[in-house]
Structure formats: structure tokens, C-alpha cells
Amino acid sequence: MELKTLNEVEINLVTSSKINQVDFENLTFGNIFTDHMLVCDYKNGAWQMPSIVPYAPFMIDPSAKVFHYGQAIFEGMKAYKDQQDAVWLFRPDENYKRFNKSATRMAMPEVPETVFLGGLKKLLEVDREWVRKGKGNTLYIRPFMIATGHGVIAAPSQEYRFMIILSPAKSYYSGEVKVLIAEHYSRAANGGIGAAKAAGNYSAQFYPTKLANEQGFQQIIWTDDATHTKLEEAGTMNVFFRINDTLLTAPTSERILDGVTRKSVIELAKRENIDVEVRSVLVDELVEAAKNGSLKEIFGAGTAAVINPIVGFSYLGTYYELPKLENAIALEIKEKLTNIQYKLADDTFGWTVKI
Structure with missing residues (x-):
């Protein structure tokens, strides 16, 4: 695909870059941001002219709907630099489509492709030096939209702000990851907003995850809200299970996010002649597989971590260690996936897009 061009944009550059103050070898994920950000407001039923401005705080009314009714959505993407200093995106059209699906579900206006993808292209051109070469170096991209209209009446906002901020990143997770299978708490419910990347989905996870952390687990494998018998997601990621030589993962639904990395893992696995089954995976099935030795792997899949292996899980007070x-x-x-992203292998799928 070719990214749309954003012809009308106001650009206000910083007088001096802070890039030389950043230790790119010791980055805390999502803590350092580049020199510029993209801002575009929705007012009077229309999107206004986007602007690229220095990264900085901004003023907002205390009665803005985002604070009171949670109209906030986001995406997670990455930019990569190849050995020839070209900057690439990975399946950005999928993030764009999912962003607008989230917007629709949250009664927010869809963002035009020229603003989302064209604006991202322009922003990356401005801050391209922040994309560092070398496998493992990425520029994390956070597009988001919040309701800025004022007033505390319980109704959708009439005004919104779409923004893109950029953060240099390395690995998202480090160390071994042990998980707790949820027996009571749920990430999402049928008819809810689980399939949207809405901010409230993530804040609702914090408390049960805190309880799991206190027991020595890094994340939770979420189960369905009705019966807690079906395995759905791991932390903030889609989750895969390898039983014998077959990969299993839950189908997307109103409760499960349609992950871009998830899609890519499935397609890559099929290309490599790895059996993949997209179906409901039961807790009892996982426990039995762990007991009889047929459970070989569990891993999360998401933009930030790419693939995150899980070394063991706990359920009903019993811990099951996975084989090494x-x-x-x-x-x-x-x-194989990161080699495609960094242009170290042929992209036979057409997933990568040059800036």
C-alpha cells in the first residue's frame, strides 16, 4: 500500500532537538517522547487542519467529556529503520481500520485516512532521526483520540482531539513471565467494548493484575465473563497455546481484540506449515495438557512485545511449569516476523510500508 499524502498541515518545529539527551541503550518503555506530535481537532461537525507542533502539555477544560465519561481510544504501532536508513511501518492500514472501528463503538467521529496515515507519514518525516537502526530498536507510535467537548451531561462529546505521539523503544517485557488464570475477574463482556482499544478496557485490568503481581505473577490470562472456562487473552495481548505441534488461539469476538500481531502470527505459522486452530480453548483442556505433557508453549502476541513467551501458569492454586x-x-x-519488520527477510505478504 501507499500512504495518503497530507497536503494541508501546519508545521511548527522545535528550536533545538532533545535527541542528544536521550540514552537510546537504556530506555524505559513509553517514557521518552520525540520532539514533535501531531494534533487535529474535531469541531462543528468537521475535522480541522492538522498541525505538527513541539511535544508539550496542553490545556483542557476540567469538564471535558474524556474525564467524566471515558471517551478515549488509542492504537499501538511501530516504525523500523533498515540498514539503508529507510523507515518502515508494519501493516498500518490494519491499525487505521481498527482505530475507526473503536471510534464507531465509542460514538466518536472516524478519523480520515489523510489525517491518520498521512499525518503519521509527515510526523515520521519530521522526527525520522528518532528511529534508530539495529534489530530491537523501534519507534513506538501512539495515535489516540479523546473527547474534549465540555459539560457533564451524560452524552457523547461534540468536540474531539486526535493526536499522535512517538516514543523510542526497545523490548517491552524482560525476564520470565508467569501468569495466573482468571477465576473471577474478566477483561470484557459480550455486548461491551472489549473489541475496541478503549482506554477504560485497560484501566479495568489494573486492579486484578495488581493482585496477581502480589502473588508473584506478571500477568493474567483472562477467561470469558459468563463461565470463566474459556481462555481469551493474556494481559494486554492475544494469547497462543501450543499443544503437541498445533497452535491454538481464541477467535476474535466482542470480548477479544482483533490484534495485528495475532493475524500476522497466524499467517506466518500457516506459511511455515505449522498447524493452527482458531477456536475456543478451555481451561480444563489446558490443565489436562499440562498434566499429560502435551502442552509445550504459551505465548502472548502484541505490538509492544511482539511475542512474549510464558514459562508457567497457575489455576485454582496449582502452578504448572512449561518445558524449556x-x-x-x-x-x-x-x-521470522521481526526479520520482515526490519527488512532482513523478504516480505512475501506485502505487510511493510515505506515512509
């Missing part, structure tokens, strides 16, 4: 494998499918797929 030399031929882990998770690591094989991660290697």
Missing part, C-alpha cells in the same frame, strides 16, 4: 524447549515455535515465529 530448544525449538520453541514462539521464538521461531518472532524471529
